[in-house]
Amino acid sequence: MKGIDKNDLLWMYRKMKTSRYFEQRMEKAYLEGKQPVFNIGAGPVPGEMHLSTGQEPAAAGMLVHLTKDDTVTATHRPHHQAIAKGVDLKKMTAEIFGKKTGLGKGKGGHMHLFDPDVKFSCGGIVGAGMPHAVGAALANKKMETDRVAVAFIGEGAANSGAFHESLNLAALWKLPFIVVVEDNAWGISVPKNKSTSVATNDIRARAYGIKGYLVKDNDPMEMYRVSREAVERARNGEGPSLIEIETYRFLGHFQGDPELYRDKAEVPKLREKDPIERLKKYILKEQEVTVMELEAIEKAVVNEVDTAFEFAIHSEFPEPEEALEDVFA
Amino acid sequence: MKGIDKNDLLWMYRKMKTSRYFEQRMEKAYLEGKQPVFNIGAGPVPGEMHLSTGQEPAAAGMLVHLTKDDTVTATHRPHHQAIAKGVDLKKMTAEIFGKKTGLGKGKGGHMHLFDPDVKFSCGGIVGAGMPHAVGAALANKKMETDRVAVAFIGEGAANSGAFHESLNLAALWKLPFIVVVEDNAWGISVPKNKSTSVATNDIRARAYGIKGYLVKDNDPMEMYRVSREAVERARNGEGPSLIEIETYRFLGHFQGDPELYRDKAEVPKLREKDPIERLKKYILKEQEVTVMELEAIEKAVVNEVDTAFEFAIHSEFPEPEEALEDVFA
Amino acid sequence: MQTTQEKIKKLTGSKAMNLALRQEMERDPRVFIMGEDVGKYGGIFGSTTGLYEQFGAERVMDTPISETGFIGAAIGAAAEGLRPVAELMFVDFHGVVMDQIFNHMAKIHYMSGGHVKLPMVLLTAVGGGYSDAAQHSQTLYASFGHLPGMKVVAPTFPRDIKGMLAAAIRDDNPVVFMFHKTLQGLGWMDQLDASLGPVPEEAYTLPLNKAQVVREGRDVTIVGAQMMTVEALKAAKKLAERGIEAEVIDLRSIKPIDSETILKSLAKTHRLVVADEDYFSYGITAEIGALAASDGFRYLKAPVVRLATPDVPIPYSRVLEKFVIPDAKDIVNAVETLVTA
Amino acid sequence: MQTTQEKIKKLTGSKAMNLALRQEMERDPRVFIMGEDVGKYGGIFGSTTGLYEQFGAERVMDTPISETGFIGAAIGAAAEGLRPVAELMFVDFHGVVMDQIFNHMAKIHYMSGGHVKLPMVLLTAVGGGYSDAAQHSQTLYASFGHLPGMKVVAPTFPRDIKGMLAAAIRDDNPVVFMFHKTLQGLGWMDQLDASLGPVPEEAYTLPLNKAQVVREGRDVTIVGAQMMTVEALKAAKKLAERGIEAEVIDLRSIKPIDSETILKSLAKTHRLVVADEDYFSYGITAEIGALAASDGFRYLKAPVVRLATPDVPIPYSRVLEKFVIPDAKDIVNAVETLVTA
């Protein structure tokens, strides 16, 4: 295993920061019109809102190794992956605001972001994106490229039938496919030990004769290392991998979640181990990077996100009749 | 592990013989009206016909350890299990002939045999019976009985989502559940190595933290031993098991299968290792049983099956209007 | 159903459902609940609030995200004589478990010649209206109504919710019980008057196969279910101001359709508008429209009007979603055109 | 479509389908087939006979019994620009993969604002008639027709099968292509005249959204699809002997319904019988019955007659199955009552 590339770490830092700041702004926008009484349909951003704050390493540590020609499928909690995959942030934000300028012209929304330019998609049905990534990997192989396809899922999704069928297919056909299981300890209110019969999902890789990796404690550097190996193996035709990362859900399952099911002390403890701070410290300590360089990145992040929000907020809503368009090509 | 009980072996011999002879008669009945040109809808027994000839050890070796209060779910290839579970043979035969006196009044047919008196069911959708057995095991546990539930599936079914979800649930809830995977090497025309990413499914037990067993070479005695252990463990609250048995499909996937996909030499080779003959030899050699005793069993078998066919053949068809009955209780 | 005035309380749809579950679980120890987040969370749409605390983890079971597994297990448990209530969180997720539902739950009784009973309830949330987009906003009434072997109900008002849920649990057949999110009266959604109503406290049951005339009228019959009933009632009020008296029928049962009640109304009004939150093609407007064209033909004096969500996925953006789901205004317009034509 | 006489051959439905697949695969290297037993076996209903030999295992891929996995993978491959044809062996199995079909295959184009195209075909066998019982005999036309975002076709005759399958493969949208087992002309089933017909050898396409008048008449319109079209034609022959001239419409497209062709016929005959091998409630008879009651109301002179498989699972025993699936005799009886009423 080679060392860690400084530019990769800075890239990860930037993406993680972008995701974090994006979600801070999004949380605020989402709660507009929903206070003092939470009303899911009110405000500038209606519907469900699943934030990934705390889970940034899972996305950045993997996606730093991909190009825009590699495919990613994500879940109902897609912002960190979308941002790290390079989804057009303006269009993505506009989509979540339901605007005509959005990725899906306002038809998809937060759970259904599609950016074919960077081969990103996500969806609201748990587990359902995995077979799509298997299909992309199959296409990659058929077209004799060295592209890979990565599916992100939650630890809850690892108990769905789609998980099993997808991994068996990917392994059987030796596809350039990787699944990243983001174990944030919870499937809504159900803790992992009430949903999963084994302690960690890397064990399940053996049921398909593929490589299984476990990244503990939400470690961005370890995620980086493990993902690099898995991506290299996939590109070299050595078949699929399963990576489980123990990650942290700082917020509720969705915004508005009363979170009565989890210990009040859990989140503060997790927040002490903020992975972005951790990465920052590591970079400053281990790499030849100054605080000023990082601050420049932070500024750029704020600028990028703010610009995206400006764009989204000032974009037009679609005309009602546009609802009838785009059913068919 | 205790030794093998002679009466158990004789019971197995009887059940395997019954199944074999039943299927010989059924094959003949099925082909009536379908010769010289095979027509699936013609003759006294229309529709698909999946015979289990060669696979008898899987059923007998497991079911010798169960009582009528234990639950069994089976597949589209259900005769050997149904017979070993003690399903009413007259009603079962009548059902396959589409008669009013059948288990399902002629509504179910060969793939849909239900005998609640001995807690047996089967169905035509691959993998779908597994969750039902999990549910029965759950009920057993809730009702604080020591009953177990056993699902039989084919090796092809082990790649379906239902397999994964069922095993995870059974393991998570530590249910008295066993799945028997009958690896007859084929899922219709697809060989195991083109459907399954691991060589044997016992490996997959580890993905749920449960016991996995492998029975090689269709061995009735080994199936007996392994099943006894799994059933005892289940009854003692030690949780689920997965047993894969390497078994033999002597016939086509269904009657009328041209079998162009498999080597002409395969079946003759398998037939040399006929498990019923093998059990017979073992019994005669290792147990204090005479040829005459076995002949008496064989006679009883013929008599039982012939009586069932007589009953079925001479039973009435339902009245057409009865099609509208029994939708609801 | 006989109850005394004193025992009637105003409850939300959610509380009514909750009370029915509680009373049935108290009455019959064989009844238990399985589903995602039905335990401590109390059900994403509040259907099981407080039940975990009262009955414990054995009878209010959180499940993994394994709908085929646990709804299939409910079938297996029902076959053993238990009476499971399985919650499919959103009806939109039925596609991961449809085989268990329509090939097994719905057919085993029949295929067994009536020998295996499956006394179970599939509880599921339906409906749109708060921008939850294409995979979380459907009603899919007809996706269930089309297939034989299950009773499918979709009550609107709290009193019906309670009585029909109790009846569903006591029924020896599989019942799909659809509750509409917006009609649950949840604190975190728009508040509707219709989501609060008088509910007898004591246990009672209501028939699973009967529609109800919720407003009498002579000029036109409007048939709807759940939110479309609510919109129809709103429309009827407006129409009355303009001298048009609409009769409104709340379907309550999606399968079977209570043709008798509909035809009786049609015999009186001779005009029919059907409103459906589900998709247009092969939906409720199709089934009831065809009923009018066949058995009701002699009563019909004008073309049947079909108002439904058009054949497009439910869009996310508020303006778009509002545009596709029919509402009172659409109904008023339709009736006015119809009556004055 | 222009073809010369010489190039037309008599082919079975199965051979017609086969030829379409072969020609499209020769024409476009992006087209490939996935499914259970589509390789050496050639498809349980013969759809892929000989294709494995011609195109090899890469383009005619046998899959594990993992419908969610491989049909989901087809979606993913289509999004990358390939053009998969995925075979779901029996339509009855759709329940294990319905989520991929209706929530993803059918909606992704829309949810992406038209930016992601899914050019794929879901090929599936439908229909009963040979005692394959409740889980292998359904048509489920409406289960697909009800849901937005997919074109659903069910051609009857070999010429249509070939042209519509080619069109489905070339279409940039997901198309569900249903072929009826009994109309494939397979050696191991009852032989029907309708399963053999003239088919141009060269490649051609036919529209996916058009019904076809397959017999002209003035007294009544009979609408059917696949086997019901065949039965309707038989019935029309019998009726003609009795002086009743029935117009028969072969639907071909389940979604969208070609209302224009139906209404045009209704304007002429004023009477409508709809026959459906699918279940009664919320089925084809509902959709077309309601079309008649709404847009066709002014033409209708008698009640619409709905003939369909009643709302029961398909029973196994031959007498029972025969009883539930409508046939020519049922149609004749219905028309006679209708015309003489």
Ligand SMILES: Cc1ncc(C[n+]2csc(CCOP(=O)(O)OP(=O)(O)O)c2C)c(N)n1
């Ligand atoms: C098939 C399906 N079942 C249930 C749901 C409802 N649901 C949405 S998110 C979620 C929890 C997912 O848990 P996990 O996979 O761990 O992802 P996380 O939310 O923790 O990121 C559930 C049950 C769904 N969307 N799809």
Ligand SMILES: Cc1ncc(C[n+]2csc(CCOP(=O)(O)OP(=O)(O)O)c2C)c(N)n1
């Ligand atoms: C969900 C589903 N997919 C496909 C089929 C069609 N089918 C019936 S049996 C079979 C092969 C099953 O193979 P296996 O599980 O090994 O059992 P075997 O037939 O060998 O006993 C297939 C594909 C089905 N019945 N159900």
Ligand SMILES: [Mg+2]
């Ligand atoms: Mg999680």
Ligand SMILES: [Mg+2]
């Ligand atoms: Mg097999």
